[in-house]
Amino acid sequence: MGTGIFLFAGLASITPWTQPAVDPGNPGITAQSQSSGAGSEPSGTVSSAVAATPSLGDVGTQASCSLASPNPLHVSLAFGSSVALMSYCALPLSGGHLNPAVTVSMLVAGKVRPAWAVCYILAQLLGGIAASAALYGLTPEHARGQMGVNKLAPGVSLLQALGIEVIVSFQLVLCILATSGSKRDPSKGGHLVIGLSVMLGHLVAIGYTGCSMNPARSLGPALITFEFANHWVFWLGPLGGALAAAVLDELVLAPTGSGFRQ
Amino acid sequence: MGTGIFLFAGLASITPWTQPAVDPGNPGITAQSQSSGAGSEPSGTVSSAVAATPSLGDVGTQASCSLASPNPLHVSLAFGSSVALMSYCALPLSGGHLNPAVTVSMLVAGKVRPAWAVCYILAQLLGGIAASAALYGLTPEHARGQMGVNKLAPGVSLLQALGIEVIVSFQLVLCILATSGSKRDPSKGGHLVIGLSVMLGHLVAIGYTGCSMNPARSLGPALITFEFANHWVFWLGPLGGALAAAVLDELVLAPTGSGFRQ
Amino acid sequence: MGTGIFLFAGLASITPWTQPAVDPGNPGITAQSQSSGAGSEPSGTVSSAVAATPSLGDVGTQASCSLASPNPLHVSLAFGSSVALMSYCALPLSGGHLNPAVTVSMLVAGKVRPAWAVCYILAQLLGGIAASAALYGLTPEHARGQMGVNKLAPGVSLLQALGIEVIVSFQLVLCILATSGSKRDPSKGGHLVIGLSVMLGHLVAIGYTGCSMNPARSLGPALITFEFANHWVFWLGPLGGALAAAVLDELVLAPTGSGFRQ
Amino acid sequence: MGTGIFLFAGLASITPWTQPAVDPGNPGITAQSQSSGAGSEPSGTVSSAVAATPSLGDVGTQASCSLASPNPLHVSLAFGSSVALMSYCALPLSGGHLNPAVTVSMLVAGKVRPAWAVCYILAQLLGGIAASAALYGLTPEHARGQMGVNKLAPGVSLLQALGIEVIVSFQLVLCILATSGSKRDPSKGGHLVIGLSVMLGHLVAIGYTGCSMNPARSLGPALITFEFANHWVFWLGPLGGALAAAVLDELVLAPTGSGFRQ
Numbered sequence A, B, C, D: 001m002g003t004g005i006f007l008f009a010g011l012a013s014i015t016p017w018t019q020p021a022v023d024p025g026n027p028g029i030t031a032q033s034q035s036s037g038a039g040s041e042p043s044g045t046v047s048s049a050v051a052a053t054p055s056l057g058d059v060g061t062q063a064s065c066s067l068a069s070p071n072p073l074h075v076s077l078a079f080g081s082s083v084a085l086m087s088y089c090a091l092p093l094s095g096g097h098l099n100p101a102v103t104v105s106m107l108v109a110g111k112v113r114p115a116w117a118v119c120y121i122l123a124q125l126l127g128g129i130a131a132s133a134a135l136y137g138l139t140p141e142h143a144r145g146q147m148g149v150n151k152l153a154p155g156v157s158l159l160q161a162l163g164i165e166v167i168v169s170f171q172l173v174l175c176i177l178a179t180s181g182s183k184r185d186p187s188k189g190g191h192l193v194i195g196l197s198v199m200l201g202h203l204v205a206i207g208y209t210g211c212s213m214n215p216a217r218s219l220g221p222a223l224i225t226f227e228f229a230n231h232w233v234f235w236l237g238p239l240g241g242a243l244a245a246a247v248l249d250e251l252v253l254a255p256t257g258s259g260f261r262q
């Protein structure tokens, strides 16, 4: 059964992880900033100005490839809709656990048993790695970029990145906990709320860190590209935000009396 | 009655097929990639960089025409909303069958009778061809581009294109099967879930293949432009993904005991 | 009472008509095409290519004004959401009649009395004119462009424009009639379906005609800019599409036996 | 208890206020207009045309920073979804009061007691300031721009700005009042309607004033950047629109007999 959940989560995870390659928003944004940072003056010559446009900055990195369209709206809509659809489809099986931070928040809130939480998290991490590997194989070499790895945008400090990840993860987990009452009835639209929340997180954080909110989403691309600089931010930030949301939900919003493992 | 369904499906299909011409995303992307592939170096001169932007790449092909706006978001939203609305409006008549791959998956799951499935698929193919012809007539000659024909982006191998089409069709059919319980009650939002899923498929696959997910959507433009290179990918991919989704749904997610034609 | 409805419809109409000025998509698109049509060759020099980008084409017309952002997605989302919200808010008062074509289709379907239909249509036309006048006053002179007047894009023939307007109005009215059963209960999401349908119409038709679907939406800007070339297309197209939808709905989709004024 | 609401509102307000920095739409738009206004002729030289594109205009101000993407669609979606999610999550605690204009309209409609209204408004203002300060700390110095302060776009007169703010606030408050019947049941989708309305307001007004609709949203950035020119517009406009909506709702749309403090 644990195996079944693992396989399914791995399978289901393929969809969301594929976006960063289709439109490699994060490396695109980073590449753009670096190139414009290197050679542009405020007066804006044609070449530097053109190189600094999001859609053109990628041209330097990815040359002749139609896969480069790092529009943040595109990435945000893709992640939001994929999580909404996965939580709609996967509901009967895994209870919608797709994110270690969410699972930890539910463990703290007493909504999942510790042994199950460990199984879920292992399955999520393996699923993220498998999905990144599949994506690596599916994308032409020149279009792979950095496989959507989460990293700090130039000029963003570690503390700022951590703060942003805490905030967006906080609002995501708050929304997930707020929908948990209506979770078993898909007609109540909880999946749409969760999808909106994932979209919002990307709209806010994509310019700072590429938006993780989910350690399993960050681990796969980091392994494939072997890019582990500041990787801990994408574990500490989501977990910190998730714990804060769980505490707020337990103490203030929906004190059910079942939480905190008492 | 079969005729009535044919006529209706043909009529209803006009709407979704019109997008590729309004914003000819696929040929635009392809044209762009080819032009940038032909003459651009990674260092990015102004001219090649400009030619590689999505909105500028089309200028070479389509010159003085305001119809060229191959924004992938535009195409994705248009396809997503049109399928959502068609499955909302057409529900009482055709049960929402608009896609041969979906019909085959329902045949495998025992949710439609073989004779009806054949009628549906014929109507879908004829509808797709009629819609492409109507679109051809409605669009000024210089703006027709390649009529939104599905083809592989430069650098994408056959296996990669097939894999992407399998994955996006898999998630689409999984969502359609997941909504089938609430299908008869439009207030349950099943049409919104299906529309989101179509949008997601386009956001993911548009850079690889133009996103088919539906052989009937690919056949019409291919006939009109007589562009059948790798056309089989847009039959095998969607059908493969649909079958995988039907098997997963039957065996794991919602084993109803009525499937597999027993 | 008729007066009350008139006043309210005039008030409510202000919102949707303001979009064309905020982002004057239609004149922008037209201006862009004309400028690129005048001086661009398929090979794409930098200047002509840049002049042909949607966001740059407007610079020629509107110079120093931040109001020029003729992104078709922006216009489509604005019109879609405004109609969704108006049909949500105005429901108890006017039954959601905001469009002469919709009112005529409901007259044919026997869902509104002829005298009321005349009142509604007069109020809609006056509302459209009042809203255009208000918008004219609210927008700085250099940003007014052509006030979002509907006109044919270069290269689009009268027959093609008429065909596109018939198709998008057809799908809009079909959706409105399909929601009419659940109309009195806003939690059923009928307003979202109508909003999606308005958005889809704009995504499809904005490159051909600026997308009317509604004679009252076309009359106001035409009066203010005194631009009546081909204005009849925006009456005949929407009315033709609406009548076709009403007939299909009555005969095939939802034959209630109350229609066709018997 | 008042304190609890204050803390929570301050916390909850962080999310929406962060968008102006992530994509500093308003200063970006303003910068763009000024630079293009200074040096562009209608004929459109390459340099002035490039400098006038939204995404390039920012390059002059913000140089090497990936945080600059002042796409109005991005800003509109972010604000819309954040308000939708906050009104979904915060419902049990604060009744969704996040905006002084909304609270005043509910005071006039007799739906909140005067003492509570004062507490709510103080908490909203403090929350807005705290959120702006947090955002200031989270954003790298070169990317701060003007912190999303609301100001008039070049060429927009005070009267025009006031008119636009009145109109968008009017439609927002009308929608909020229309959802108030279904407010306690999140499955009725009232939060989606409110989010759509916030998105629409931004799509309409962002080119004129950056779109306030909420004095608390305007106060924070104005304090941090000490930019109080025409600040009163963002108090008078939202309050005027909110009062007009409350009167219309009370007298015509939903006369409950409880309003106007009788």
Ligand SMILES: [Ca+2]
Residues within 6 Å of the ligand: A083, A098, A099, A102, A214
């Ligand atoms: Ca998640």
Ligand SMILES: [Ca+2]
Residues within 6 Å of the ligand: B083, B098, B099, B102, B214
């Ligand atoms: Ca389909």
Ligand SMILES: [Ca+2]
Residues within 6 Å of the ligand: C083, C098, C099, C102, C214
């Ligand atoms: Ca309408």
Ligand SMILES: [Ca+2]
Residues within 6 Å of the ligand: D083, D098, D099, D102, D214
């Ligand atoms: Ca608000």
